[in-house]
Amino acid sequence: MSSKIESLSQQSKWKVKNRIHFPKKLKVVLYGSVIPAFLLLVWQILSMVGVFERHLMPAPTLVLEKIISMVADGTLWAHIGVTLLRILIGFTIGVVFAVVLGSVIGYLKRAEQLMDPLIQGFRAIPSLAWVPLFILWMGIGESSKIMLIAVGVFFPVYLNIVSGIQGVDRKLIEVGKIYNFTPFQLIRKVILPASLPSFFTGIRSGLGLGWMFVVAAELMGASKGIGYLLVVGQNTYSPDLVLASIVMIAILGKLTDSALKAIESKSLHWQDSFGKQS
């Protein structure tokens, strides 16, 4: 036992060391940047040599210039702000509905039998097919866009919550039953924490879809937003604007996902999984 204790405390010392060891993290970032940097370089060279024509595929430097000019005249922030707000509202609505419905349906067999076939049926419809209907109902304004995003976000979150709850280890639930937990206590103390990992999987893929649908919604008619910039770029023959918008979407998508990922690994630090090995 004592040797075990020793080795364990040693282990935890090691972990602490690793955590403060910053260069390792930096190394990972650098490692991940090698290929993108190389591709950018190739793109730049090919543009300068003239293989890529400027009016079709402008060089990275030109795209960067475009972004900087939009930052300078302030238009970029306005467009990003509008897009972020839409995705935030749509995402929140989608997640809230998915959590409520998913929890009830995951926990109660009856509710599943009643509701799940219907929801699965709706899931089979590509979300974009709703667009005409939403526009007819709500016009081309904000509500139809937000609705589309919410619908897109709903399904991955819902599916993951239901399967997360249904997949909770029966053995852990039995431990709760030994202490005479009420259903409510059982949900709060066992089922919810145990299904947290799949909840995070759900909202992360939901967010990915949210970005897809916000762009789709803005492509279909908007006067502001990153998707709108794409349309403007297309109509004014400015590939630099299109590429700049795409880069912005990539950056924002990555940032928001990283934020969720950070929250996830903080909340799930107790998980003992392969991906967490340091």
Add this chain to the structure above:
Amino acid sequence: MLSLKNVSRTFNDGSTGFKNINFKSEKGEIIGLLGTSGCGKSTLLRVVSGLDIEYTGSVKINDDLIKAVHEKVGIIFQEPRLMPWLNVVDNIGFGLNDKKDKQKEAQTFVDLVGLNGFGEHFPKDLSGGMAQRVSIARALITNPEVLLLDEPFSALDAFTKMQLQDLLLKIWHQYQATIVLVTHDIDEALYLCDRIFILRGQPGEVYKELQVPVSRPRSRGDEELAKMKATILDLLDLSQVENGESHDDIKTTTTK
């Protein structure tokens, strides 16, 4: 205390499970259940614990008929079954209602099972023996009068197993709970129990009841115990001949 009268619980049209189990425990008695795999030992524990209430006959704890999980029952499973998102202290306090001194109470049990300094660790950082210590503490914190153990140490190495057996005895001295212990390990049963029931058959029935007339503290190498072990092995060998089944789960390293 704990009393069972004509208790049966069968599955698959009466072909598996157990039937006609009768016994009455003394206060603070340690009862061992030995038997071949599949003869219904775990099922019996689930019935006694109140997790499985579709039995016939009567199971009583202090004259309360068991119809749901009784508050005076504690159970320790074969696997620790810790909540991976709770640290050691919170896992131990898992069964307590949320009250102010919950943390403090859990802390005293951390010390009781010899995990001082590990209160903040999470289950993923515990060895198998430490995790089982946590689950012992979690079962004890509600102060059960009947403690049920289903092969609690079978997944542990021989050395850790002996340490935890001694820990169990120490705790039993302190709390004087009635203990029902299911095990495959004849030495373990002989070292810990006052009375041993040998179950046999499909569905399982009590085949033999043995008193262990050796006073505690017992020595693991006790001659009397060694004789009893031979008897038990004979009993189990006999059943093997009669049924023509294999009992590879019972250690047949005979000491002849």
